[in-house]
Amino acid sequence: MLNIADTLHRWCREARPFALATVVDVTGSAPLPVGTSVAVDEDGNAVGSISGGCVEGAVYELCRQVLSDQGAPQRAWFGYSDDDAFAVGLTCGGELDVLVQHLAPEAQPPLTAALADIVAGRPAAVAQVVAGPGELIGSTLSVRADGGVTSGGALDGGPTGKLVAEEARALLRAGRTTRVTVGGNGDGCPEPLTVLVHVHASRPRMLIFGAVDFAAALSQAGRFLGYRVTVCDARPVFASTARFPHADEVVVDWPHRYLSQTAVDSRTAVCVLTHDAKFDIPLLRLALDLPVAYVGAMGSRRTHDERLRLLREQGVPKDRLARLRSPIGLDLGARTPEETAVSITAEIIAHANQGTGRPLIRITGPIHR
Incomplete structure (x- = not known):
């Protein structure tokens, strides 16, 4: 999502709901990395790209559907099509796993706080749950450069939120956006979660x-x-x-x-x-x-x-x-x-x-x- 941070920050300040489609996993050769996003607002305005053009139309329609339903996040998979060069797919031969979720800025203080830091040039990390128990999918938590945490909803307090915050802090120090798995091993979080941590670090x-x-x-x-x-x-x-x-x-x-x-x-x-x-x-x-x-x-x-x-x-x-x-x-x-x-x-x-x-x-x- 950091590829469109400026626009998302503006939409959050305007309390404008939007759908966010994020690449949460990549297999094989794909044009853009994990963490890249497309967003669509309620007026149909779109920003960003997740494939360099291959699957943008399909992702746009899925975002519109999620905005209309305002329901649970959805997953979509896009891969290479041998039969039809114009089919929805990645002609480069890779595979993308995409999470699409509806976001209401007033209900996302972690995202709003992180975007404010990022557009101001300050280091920040956003942890986004992309796999695990259904009630946690799409939940976010943000970490500032000083280690402070902004959380809300399902990740607000408790052992799960603390584990996610620890991983986000470590990746912010390393300056690296990646997926991590937490929980499921008797450390207070009974079910494993896959978390995508988006990191905006100071320039190397x-x-x-x-x-x-x-x-x-x-x-x-x-x-x-x-x-x-x-x-x-x-x-x-x-x-x-x-x-x-x-x-x-x-x-x-x-x-x-x-x-x-x-x-x-x-x-x-x-x-x-x-x-x-x-x-x-x-x-x-x-x-x-x-x-x-x-x-x-x-x-x-x-x-x-x-x-x-x-x-x-x-x-x-x-x-x-x-x-x-x-x-x-x-x-x-x-x-x-x-x-x-x-x-x-x-x-x-x-x-x-x-x-x-x-x-x-x-x-x-x-x-x-």
Whole structure:
């Protein structure tokens, strides 16, 4: 539902009832991920997409029906049709499990509270029950960045609500939207529930060290991908906002000192572009010991070999050195700063999603994992 948060927030403020269709499970290759939603209001206005066009008409009609009936939530399954290319289905070969429910904003304080945080840019999570006892289907609970909970209805208090809140808090910290199962194991919730937790987290960070031309192109690519980009260099003549207009911040400091003082997490990408040992070695020694997602360093293979030798002399163990992506980037034949930025960001994406980096035509199996 976060793909249409702005509109849903406006509809909630206007106390406008709507039907919400949400992808709660995906099998095989599908164009959009779990958590993506379509909403339709009582005037027939629609927003969002769950399939890139394949099944939108059928979902729209189902939303209209749910709005008219104002009854229990409904489930719908959409899969590939071999017999009729124009039949309702996913021509990409995947399968979608969709939950459609009627929502009256005045009866959904958790959703209204979370949407207010999200449109204001604050981290928040919405837990939505998508499978379990009938009276709980569609129930929501929201969690704020400070851990506070807004609940209502069937999830208001009690052991079930507490279990759902714990899962939502954990996923908000991780910055990940996913399905989880709670209960059914003697922990106070007798029947298992499947909960889809929609997470709006702060933007992941991309830390670029080295105020060079490659950093200018990489900062633009990183911002395009949704990262909060910082460019850091110890040389004030090079580290200026005028040279890096796409960076969220430009810092003049020694790289290792800045990294030791700034906040990082499991989504942070560290890109070292200085290829100067006096900057690189203390910086990489620290970066490889931090719980970040990616550490890459620019330089030739000769520079890389020398860098490894110096890091070993500094006592960096073998398992830490194995985390270093150097020379940085995928083999795209890149030469210009812009091409190199694509090469680096492609490797970051592949690493984060456990992709191979190989052409899709050369591999088998599903495209979307």
